[in-house]
Amino acid sequence: MNSEIIVENLEKIYRVPVRDSGLIASLKSLFKPIYSDTVAVSKISFQIGKGEVVGFIGPNGAGKTTTLKMLSGLLHPTSGRVEVAGFTPFERKVEYLKKISMIMGNKTQLSWDITVLDSLYVIKEIYQVSDEDFKQRLDELVGLLEIEELLPKMARNLSLGERAKCEITAALLYQPQILFLDEPTLGMDVSVQLKLRNFFKEYNQKYNTTIIITSHYMADIESLCSRVILINKGNLVYDGALEELASQISPFKIIKIAAAEDSNPDNYAKILNCIDGERSIINQRENNYSIRVHKKDIAKFTASLIESIPLVDLTVVDAPIEAVIDQIYREGVKQCI
Amino acid sequence: MNQFKLLKRLVVIYFKKALQQEIAFRFDFFVKILFTLLELAGSVGGILIIFSKVETINGWHFHETLVVTGMFLLIQNLKNLFIGPSLNGISGLDGELWTGRFDFTLLKPVPTQFYISIQKWSPLVIIDLVISMAVIAYALIQISTTVTIINIVAFIISIFISLTLLYSIMLALTSAAFWYLGTPLLWIFDSVIQMGRYPVKIYPTTFKFILTWVIPVGFMITIPAESLIGKVNLFEISGGILLAVFCYLISLMFFRRSIQKYSSASS
Numbered sequence: 001m002n003s004e005i006i007v008e009n010l011e012k013i014y015r016v017p018v019r020d021s022g023l024i025a026s027l028k029s030l031f032k033p034i035y036s037d038t039v040a041v042s043k044i045s046f047q048i049g050k051g052e053v054v055g056f057i058g059p060n061g062a063g064k065t066t067t068l069k070m071l072s073g074l075l076h077p078t079s080g081r082v083e084v085a086g087f088t089p090f091e092r093k094v095e096y097l098k099k100i101s102m103i104m105g106n107k108t109q110l111s112w113d114i115t116v117l118d119s120l121y122v123i124k125e126i127y128q129v130s131d132e133d134f135k136q137r138l139d140e141l142v143g144l145l146e147i148e149e150l151l152p153k154m155a156r157n158l159s160l161g162e163r164a165k166c167e168i169t170a171a172l173l174y175q176p177q178i179l180f181l182d183e184p185t186l187g188m189d190v191s192v193q194l195k196l197r198n199f200f201k202e203y204n205q206k207y208n209t210t211i212i213i214t215s216h217y218m219a220d221i222e223s224l225c226s227r228v229i230l231i232n233k234g235n236l237v238y239d240g241a242l243e244e245l246a247s248q249i250s251p252f253k254i255i256k257i258a259a260a261e262d263s264n265p266d267n268y269a270k271i272l273n274c275i276d277g278e279r280s281i282i283n284q285r286e287n288n289y290s291i292r293v294h295k296k297d298i299a300k301f302t303a304s305l306i307e308s309i310p311l312v313d314l315t316v317v318d319a320p321i322e323a324v325i326d327q328i329y330r331e332g333v334k335q336c337i
Numbered sequence: 338m339n340q341f342k343l344l345k346r347l348v349v350i351y352f353k354k355a356l357q358q359e360i361a362f363r364f365d366f367f368v369k370i371l372f373t374l375l376e377l378a379g380s381v382g383g384i385l386i387i388f389s390k391v392e393t394i395n396g397w398h399f400h401e402t403l404v405v406t407g408m409f410l411l412i413q414n415l416k417n418l419f420i421g422p423s424l425n426g427i428s429g430l431d432g433e434l435w436t437g438r439f440d441f442t443l444l445k446p447v448p449t450q451f452y453i454s455i456q457k458w459s460p461l462v463i464i465d466l467v468i469s470m471a472v473i474a475y476a477l478i479q480i481s482t483t484v485t486i487i488n489i490v491a492f493i494i495s496i497f498i499s500l501t502l503l504y505s506i507m508l509a510l511t512s513a514a515f516w517y518l519g520t521p522l523l524w525i526f527d528s529v530i531q532m533g534r535y536p537v538k539i540y541p542t543t544f545k546f547i548l549t550w551v552i553p554v555g556f557m558i559t560i561p562a563e564s565l566i567g568k569v570n571l572f573e574i575s576g577g578i579l580l581a582v583f584c585y586l587i588s589l590m591f592f593r594r595s596i597q598k599y600s601s602a603s604s
Contacts, residue, residue: 095446
């Protein structure tokens with residue numbers, strides 16, 4: 001595999017001013033500021049091949065955006081090596097900047113006071129896209145994202161979802177080789193999210209664009225990324241397939257049962273009594289229960305459940321990915337593996 | 338496509354973009370004209386009042402002073418045409434640094450300093466430019482000195498000095514915003530340039546010196562005006578060139594350092 005992105009021992013340390021609360025402390029810090037070093041990214045290494053779609057996941061403040069910014073050249077690394085498409089990003093060479101594109105879910109690069117199409121023309125000029133390419137790419141993107149009727153509107157009058165689609169069009173007009181997506185679906189409704197996901201999937205397959213995406217919506221990651229890189233407190237804790245992460249980290253499955261008609265108040269205690277291993281009832285509605293059980297206990301537990309409670313239904317499912325990720329974020333991955 | 342062509346095209350597209358924006362707010366046009374007339378009345382009225390009482394101030398007659406007033410408006414408006422709006426878009430509360438949009442600026446494959454200096458235009462300011470030139474022309478005709486070739490050459494050089502100094506100071510103040518995200522420091526510039534409303538030569542020697550060489554509003558306004566009237570000397574012109582080059586290099590270094598600081602600390 002040809003590596004398009006090479007990261008070795010990449011480290012970013014921020015120097016941030018700190019001070020005690022209160023006016024006097026504020027005054028003191030005016031004359032003698034005290035700084036503390038915050039390690040945002042701590043010696044991480046990975047490689048990403050051409051055309052791969054990789055998800056960066058991790059809790060808020062884990063260092064995902066910082067890493068993305070170092071890859072795109074917005075931030076100087078404190079130490080370590082980054083190489084993207086043969087360039088050193090922070091040198092911000094023109095040829096490099098033309099190869100990459102970044103979409104930030106919470107920021108916009110469209111101009112508010114002119115129409116979307118005019119904004120796209122500005123980008124065409126900046127990236128020196130030929131008239132021919134511009135027309136062809138615009139047609140394609142407009143078709144895929146269904147934004148025909150948005151082009152003559154001013155960006156300020158668009159809804160969040162509409163703006164995101166136009167934002168994506170702007171970012172892809174010059175056909176970048178590498179696409180950095182920083183929470184591209186932030187705040188979108190389900191159908192827009194779904195649409196964007198499908199779009200990126202299709203786009204990646206068609207142009208073999210390398211995509212790195214950060215998102216807090218696991219559905220984004222699940223459907224787009226064959227590989228995830230999990231970052232927590234600046235450390236790379238996992239690099240591999242998402243399903244494997246789930247099975248490695250979560251030794252639990254969920255058993256869903258429906259007890260027979262009679263709503264028996266004893267059921268709750270009975271269920272818990274069925275097993276002495278690690279288990280918890282994570283959801284109950286009327287006679288339906290969801291119980292989280294350790295994988296090794298599944299057989300024993302189901303058997304004893306059937307014996308002690310009359311059931312009408314029983315299913316065993318994997319723990320939802322959200323729950324797994326939540327567990328990692330809260331407990332840290334080391335304890336889990 | 339070579340660099341120069343790209344830069345030229347950028348200027349054209351951003352000017353066009355600004356035109357489109359202004360057309361969207363037609364009412365602005367009338368407000369703008371009204372504002373221009375008010376400002377003109379204020380500037381000219383101010384010196385009219387003074388000269389209704391006295392014949393000259395330190396050797397400056399009414400019409401000579403009017404050339405300086407016209408020059409004050411001209412320089413001010415050249416600034417307002419694009420340098421001011423562009424650089425104002427960087428610092429300040431809804432500026433790019435504050436909103437984080439500066440990230441997109443850094444990601445654009447164009448020279449950053451050039452880009453941030455020309456990205457916003459106020460096309461309507463062209464009206465003010467014409468009016469301020471008319472004021473200068475009227476005053477020159479009244480003085481009835483012949484404007485020689487040498488005067489014109491001196492004027493072009495001194496306008497160049499003036500704009501270089503103006504741009505350097507504004508670039509430096511904008512760069513300062515990278516270190517300190519408080520009050521937009523460009524406001525300082527607007528107050529400073531107000532000191533150039535009158536010929537700096539009418540002030541006592543110490544002030545004259547400070548306003549020429551330290552806070553160079555003299556170079557920005559009085560000296561271009563003087564070069565038209567024929568009052569300028571070679572020493573001032575050559576000193577101005579050195580000062581302008583010096584200031585530009587300093588602010589350029591400061592700007593580059595500030596960009597580096599942004600990319601090492603932003604979040």
